[in-house]
Amino acid sequence: MSFGRILIANRGEIALRVARTCREMGIETVAVYSTADRDARFVAYADRAVHIGPAPARRSYLSVPAVIEAALQTGAEAIHPGYGFLSEDADFARICADSGITFIGPRPEVMERVGDKARARSLMAEAGLPVLPGSDGAVSSAAEAERIGSEIGYPVIVKAVAGGGGRGIEVARDRAELRDVYRRTTALARRMFGDGDVYIERFVPVARHVEVQLLGDSAGTVVHLGERDCSLQRRNQKLVEEAPSPALSEEARGRLGEYAVAGARHVGYTGAGTMEFLVGPTGEATFMEINARIQVEHPVTEMLTGVDLVREQIRVAAGELLPFTQEQIRLTGAAVECRVNAEDPGAGFRPTPGRLTVFRPPGGPGVRVDSGFAQGDTIPPDYDSMIAKLVVWAPTRKEAIARADRALAEFAVEGPGVATTIPLLRALLAQPRFAAGEHGTGFVDTFMREEGHMLWSA
Amino acid sequence: MSERATGRQGRGEDTHAVVRDAERRSEGEETHAAMRLLREEVANLVKAVPGPVAGISLRLGECALEVTWAFPQAPPPVLRPASQPAAPVQQPAAVTTEQAAGSPEREDPASYAVTSPLVGTFYVAAEPGAPPFVRPGDRVDAGQTVGLVEAMKLMNPVAAGQAGEVVEVVVGNGEPVEYGQVLVRLRTDEP
Numbered sequence: 090m091s092f093g094r095i096l097i098a099n100r101g102e103i104a105l106r107v108a109r110t111c112r113e114m115g116i117e118t119v120a121v122y123s124t125a126d127r128d129a130r131f132v133a134y135a136d137r138a139v140h141i142g143p144a145p146a147r148r149s150y151l152s153v154p155a156v157i158e159a160a161l162q163t164g165a166e167a168i169h170p171g172y173g174f175l176s177e178d179a180d181f182a183r184i185c186a187d188s189g190i191t192f193i194g195p196r197p198e199v200m201e202r203v204g205d206k207a208r209a210r211s212l213m214a215e216a217g218l219p220v221l222p223g224s225d226g227a228v229s230s231a232a233e234a235e236r237i238g239s240e241i242g243y244p245v246i247v248k249a250v251a252g253g254g255g256r257g258i259e260v261a262r263d264r265a266e267l268r269d270v271y272r273r274t275t276a277l278a279r280r281m282f283g284d285g286d287v288y289i290e291r292f293v294p295v296a297r298h299v300e301v302q303l304l305g306d307s308a309g310t311v312v313h314l315g316e317r318d319c320s321l322q323r324r325n326q327k328l329v330e331e332a333p334s335p336a337l338s339e340e341a342r343g344r345l346g347e348y349a350v351a352g353a354r355h356v357g358y359t360g361a362g363t364m365e366f367l368v369g370p371t372g373e374a375t376f377m378e379i380n381a382r383i384q385v386e387h388p389v390t391e392m393l394t395g396v397d398l399v400r401e402q403i404r405v406a407a408g409e410l411l412p413f414t415q416e417q418i419r420l421t422g423a424a425v426e427c428r429v430n431a432e433d434p435g436a437g438f439r440p441t442p443g444r445l446t447v448f449r450p451p452g453g454p455g456v457r458v459d460s461g462f463a464q465g466d467t468i469p470p471d472y473d474s475m476i477a478k479l480v481v482w483a484p485t486r487k488e489a490i491a492r493a494d495r496a497l498a499e500f501a502v503e504g505p506g507v508a509t510t511i512p513l514l515r516a517l518l519a520q521p522r523f524a525a526g527e528h529g530t531g532f533v534d535t536f537m538r539e540e541g542h543m544l545w546s547a
Numbered sequence: 548m549s550e551r552a553t554g555r556q557g558r559g560e561d562t563h564a565v566v567r568d569a570e571r572r573s574e575g576e577e578t579h580a581a582m583r584l585l586r587e588e589v590a591n592l593v594k595a596v597p598g599p600v601a602g603i604s605l606r607l608g609e610c611a612l613e614v615t616w617a618f619p620q621a622p623p624p625v626l627r628p629a630s631q632p633a634a635p636v637q638q639p640a641a642v643t644t645e646q647a648a649g650s651p652e653r654e655d656p657a658s659y660a661v662t663s664p665l666v667g668t669f670y671v672a673a674e675p676g677a678p679p680f681v682r683p684g685d686r687v688d689a690g691q692t693v694g695l696v697e698a699m700k701l702m703n704p705v706a707a708g709q710a711g712e713v714v715e716v717v718v719g720n721g722e723p724v725e726y727g728q729v730l731v732r733l734r735t736d737e738p
Binding site for chain 2: 124149152155157158162
């Protein structure tokens with residue numbers, strides 16, 4: 090069985106990317122869009138499009154009734170949620186099922202279990218994965234937070250149970266700081282995620298962020314497709330992702346893959362997902378969280394494996410089995426993804442929406458650009474500032490970095506008031522510590538503090 | 548509709564909660580006790596949430612609870628049972644969405660388009676067989692209901708943003724509509 094028509098409940102580059110795979114599979118697509126996106130490429134590309142609401146996401150892309158009604162009106166059999174918006178909303182997945190629509194993602198119970206970060210932590214510990222010392226579930230008071238802090242030792246990291254996208258996370262270096270951090274994160278979590286619960290873990294200062302791509306099917310088969318190293322991030326927002334991780338030995342890589350598969354099996358995971366790990370300076374890995382969705386940086390894995398992850402998501406959701414075994418998955422060469430954002434690094438990374446009078450993405454061997462924009466389009470101020478993902482592949486990491494830099498240099502983006510992260514990305518790729526693969530998650534913040542001000546001082 | 552349990556939590560005029568037992572097969576003592584408990588929970592919830600609540604949907608089987616907040620531009624939705632269309636439980640002061648949607652009808656200054664506030668199914672009358680809210684030639688006041696848009700079993704009244712004469716009801720009864728789609732055209736009194 091397969092789907093005849095899929096509604097894509099997202100916007101921008103990911104909506105277009107999903108629609109492209111659907112077209113290759115002979116599946117009709119339905120786009121949904123807000124007033125701000127009426128002229129967007131993903132709307133024109135889809136076979137049908139439904140205007141679901143005004144610009145604010147809560148009344149369009151986050152409006153469950155609007156999305157469900159659009160699916161029912163157009164006879165869509167399945168909904169692909171992309172990333173962000175409703176992609177990790179278990180209630181939405183349940184409402185899809187109640188409306189006779191297949192949600193392309195894990196089962197709602199599984200989404201719920203892994204979406205609660207504190208619960209996911211204990212589930213993964215159960216499955217035999219190493220976890221950092223920390224609180225057993227959510228922390229109920231500042232006093233309890235302080236007790237746990239002195240138990241596990243400082244520094245500690247406080248995270249929102251319902252958090253995501255690098256938000257609702259803060260580090261506390263000592264007891265006095267923890268009191269403030271606890272107050273701030275609970276208040277922020279309540280405001281942003283509607284759930285003020287937080288949990289506490291020991292903080293690893295020089296760590297790498299390494300995540301493993303997973304695919305599972307309804308027969309219980311789970312495979313991993315290698316890792317992505319996302320250590321180049323600014324304030325928990327990823328800027329550059331690469332595979333394979335320069336920090337892992339073959340042995341450590343194998344172990345991480347086994348952990349990820351064991352954890353996913355333990356919760357009955359189906360579809361595409363990611364298991365995030367922190368890798369410390371001596372190569373020891375600890376479980377961080379599970380992302381129950383397709384991720385922004387999934388093309389890195391696609392470049393290395395040749396597997397179309399969206400295609401497998403759709404096939405698995407339609408009840409088909411994975412077409413390959415773990416042994417058949419080959420990781421070849423090296424891939425690097427750079428997130429090109431319309432932001433001004435010289436002005437605190439302020440978003441710079443506006444009209445793209447020039448937009449010329451790069452080309453040539455080993456270059457893939459996923460973007461929702463074309464020359465003449467306007468970047469709306471209502472959503473995230475990412476305007477393109479530049480992904481390159483080359484036989485070695487060194488060649489991939491050189492190719493990424495070459496492609497970034499070709500990438501022409503201009504518009505009144507529009508600034509991009511392209512110059513910053515090039516500066517980061519040129520850093521000797523990045524070239525040596527010795528950077529941790531704090532690298533970009535340190536770089537911005539020590540050198541960035543010279544590059545972007547007004 | 549006698550089996551429908553209706554409770555209201557007053558917290559200002561535009562705040563109301565409609566509680567309904569969706570699993571109407573179950574009529575036992577336990578159900579009533581559970582519904583009572585749920586209603587108390589809802590009462591507490593309404594007190595706790597910020598901003599005026601527009602609607603609350605409860606389901607007993609599997610325990611679903613859905614709260615809708617009133618948006619400044621959108622009228623509060625009204626609940627009705629899944630199976631049968633019915634007159635809205637109450638007719639809240641509906642507000643036009645024309646400003647939000649942006650009316651394309653600007654050539655004729657005396658022409659005014661009432662647009663759909665959301666994606667759903669358009670109904671010209673409160674229930675099947677009932678007279679339509681408006682017919683061509685009718686005079687409407689600003690704020691008067693001209694139709695309903697149903698989305699996920701919530702009936703959302705659509706109001707005229709201006710007073711005038713109905714020129715045309717553009718969308719047929721029971722037809723699907725998009726956000727911002729023109730539903731009714733008016734000739735306004737003051738261009």
